[in-house]
Every structure is written in structure tokens, then in C-alpha cells.
Amino acid sequence: MLTTRAFGRRRLRSVRRGVLVRVRTQYEPATILATAGEPILLRFRRETAAASARRVIFPALGRSIELPIFGEAALELSLEPGRYEFTCEQGLLRGVLEVGEPRRPQAPRSVPHRRPRAGSAPSATAPLDSRP
Secondary structure, three states, rough: OEEEEEOOOOEOOOOOOOOEEEEOOOOOOOOOEOOOOEEEEEEEEOOOOOHOOOEEOOOOOEEEEOOOOOOOOEEEOOOOOOOEEOOOOOOEEEEEEEEEEEOOOOOOOOOOOOOHHHHHHEEEOOOOOOOO
16 A cells, blocks of 8 residues: 655555655655555656756665656656655755555454353254254
8 A cells, every 4th residue: 555644644545646746845745655565656746947856866776757847757666665765866855765564464353153142042053942
């Protein structure tokens, strides 16, 4: 599952649409949470003409993406668990992509068999007693 954290709140985002990161005087949201093994689509929308917003760089991945002025560019990633910082060329804008371990599916819980209470009506699966 892909989520974003903005101003202390978590908001769920669709993986198909990806996460929109607005590039202004900072990256908004600056922290993105994702799950390992799931494809992550990061959409960067440049909303400033500042030269520092021209490129987004992921140093640990050796990847970068150029952003057109007042345009949008996307980067699709599939990552292992870890913390991946991203920045502009000058290091003025900073963000982080936190990739967590995938959740393990929980085994279905079995319902324990209960004996009928004394004086209760017999259930459909309980044998009927023919004695008076």
C-alpha cells in the first residue's frame, strides 16, 4: 500500500494514480510511505520557475528525473525496504521515501466449537434425543 504523510496526517493514495509531489519552495509531501515489492509511481509537479526545482535526484538509487517548468514528470520504482532520500541538484529541497516491509496476511481464525447451554434449544447440527 502506498501512503503519504502531510502535515502530521496520513492520507491513502491509489497505487495506480501514484503519489503527486508538488515541487515549490519544498517538496509536498516531503515524506512518502510505501510497501516493499509493490510498484511505486511518483509524480512530480513543478510549480516554480526556481532553478533548484529543475531536477529531482535519488542519490542511493543513482536515478534522477528532470522536471519541466510548470509541468509534471513521473518515476516508477519497485524498492526493497529502506529509507531513500531525494533532493534537488543544490540540496535545497529534500524529501524521503520510506519503504516498509510487506504485511504478512493473517491466517483465518477458527471459531472454537461451543457446547449448547443446558436448557437451550438444540441446534440444527446437534442430534435430537428421542427420550422424554
